[in-house]
Amino acid sequence: MSHRAHLFSLRFAHAFREACVDERYTGGRFLKDLMAGVTVGIIAIPLAMALAIASGVAPQYGLYTAFIAGFVIALFGGSRYSISGPTAAFVVILYPIAQNYGLGGLLLATLMSGVLLVIMAVMRLGRFIEYIPESVTLGFTGGIAVVIVTLQVGDFFGLTVEAMPEHYWDKLALLAQQLPALDSMSTLVATVTLAVMLIWPRFKTAVPPHLPAVIIGSFLALWLNANGAGIETIGSRFSYLLPDGSTGAGIPPFLPEFIWPWQQLNAQGEPVGFSWSLIQVLLPAAFAIAMLGAIESLLCAVVLDGITGKRHSANSELMGQGIGNILVPFFGGITATAAIARSAANYRAGAESPVAGMIHALVVLLALVSLAGILAYLPMPAMAALLVMVAWNMSEAPKAVHLLKTAPRSDVLVFLTCFSLTVVLDMVIAITTGVLLAAVLFMREMAQMTKVTDITDNKRVRQVGLPSGWRVFKINGPMFFAAADRVFGELAELSRQTRGFVLYMDGVTVLDAGGLAALNKLIDSCRETGTEVVIADLQFQPLRTLARAGLKPEPGVSSFYPTLDEALTTVSARRTAPQML
Helix, strand or coil: CCCCHHHCCCCCCHHHHHHHHHCCCCHHHHHHHHHHHHHHHHHHHHHHHHHHHHCCCCHHHHHHHHHHHHHHHHHHCCCCCCCEECCHHHHHHHHHHHHHHHHHHHHHHHHHHHHHHHHHHHCCHHHHHHHCCHHHHHHHHHHHHHHHHHHHHHHHCCCCCCCCCCCHHHHHHHHHHHHHHCCHHHHHHHHHHHHHHHHHHHHCCCCCCHHHHHHHHHHHHHHHHHCCCCCCEHHHHCEEECCCCCEEECCCCCCCCCCCHHHCECCCCCECCCCHHHHHHHHHHHHHHHHHHHHHHHHHHHHHHHHHCCCCCHHHHHHHHHHHHHHHHHHCCCCCEECHHHHHHHHHCCCCCCHHHHHHHHHHHHHHHHCHHHHCCCEHHHHHHHHHHHHHHHHCHHHHHHHHHHCCHHHHHHHHHHHHHHHHCCHHHHHHHHHHHHHHHHHHHHHHHCEEEECCCCHHHHHHCCCCCEEEEEEECCECHHHHHHHHHHHHHHCCCCCEEEEEEEECCCECHHHHHHHHHHHHHHHHHCCEEEEECCCHHHHHHHHHHCCCCECCCEEEECCHHHHHHHHHHHHCCHHHC
């Protein structure tokens, strides 16, 4: 694949076909995929459950997402090493939907987002990942991390919080009121779990830190509960209905059934239904899910490209993500996208192809049907500690601090704006505002770089010689709407005391409609004052713009020359024939 072809191509099941069909897929490669898939599948099990809980739904829905969407996206996507499933970035969007519209509304929004992702793939929008500045991505991921940590405070300290308020400051106020009633045993379990995750990497083992941390935290909680502590676990908080009508604790140890998303329950315990009004209400959330899913999955693919030296297909990846998010709601799965940490672990574990991602999904499925009883003992404080660490990792705090210390003020402003809006208002507002602000600040900087310089006394100009009253001006920089009016206005002022001037434009790479209008305004002004304009050395794009506009030379007013030398030679010749001026 050529240097930029990955941004424009669209091929169904691109990564699988490239790695397993176009390239020879051997038994040795399968064994590597098997080991990597098993490793990442074990990593994904507690993460999928914790992220489902953080999103406001029961933990089994995270497992459904990991094995259904994880398998489908690996098969149909465009990045050979990506592992998809629930991710922390979605918590800030999914939690309010689950609170207001229940599981049914969440699944319907996920389905709609999948359709939007497929449309984005068909429209070849994958290339636009290039136009999202790092200050924007760091800003909203940092803001999401803060929101995730805030949502975990209740379980981390064992607080009794029935439901979180909608607005961030109200969340903080509620948690502050409840904090004096923290449960010391729950706090101990969470602290030990977090400490193990921080200390474990020093042992430099292949085992990821959150696995021993959750195991140690679970055994500690089990011992404390045996001595009357009363620490909440997945089994004590969540329940499900058995076929005989009785209630089971924890997560159901059987496969999900096919159910239309709109038949799932809303926040009031009734089927959410399917109506145009509900679609209108959920559409902004679905758009936010699709946008975040596209950004995160493509950023993950870009990171993997940098690690592996391979090339993903951006639009094919969007297609795979779309198909996965369309299918998974029919089996109770929530929103899925590529997870950078799990994907990097997949590659480090020796993955060769998307088969590793499919095996990871099957491992999660096996855990669901065979280990449900054991998973019910996972303590809620340990799951909260796990999500705190996930939030810290996704925030990329060291990179954000480096940006704040070294980046230009405009990037710092964009970062702080995105960060603040994500925390206080909404991620979609944050990203939209951040991209627009970054674009405006960039245009301002580009406009400030465009300058006009008097080069009449330049050695090259003096050697030719100019008639009395003539000057030479050079423009450097793009002549677009933000700069053109100012620059050509300066030229109009500089040329008032001249008989004519040469406008050297070899440094002008862009001339847009605003620049063309300002140039016409300058020529009109010179016509009124009797000043002649000689334009020299136009580059291809400005020349094409002038040709399309039908701007032609006007004797005694304006003329065009291909090079500065020709323009200077022609003007210089008028010293010997002043009557022609």
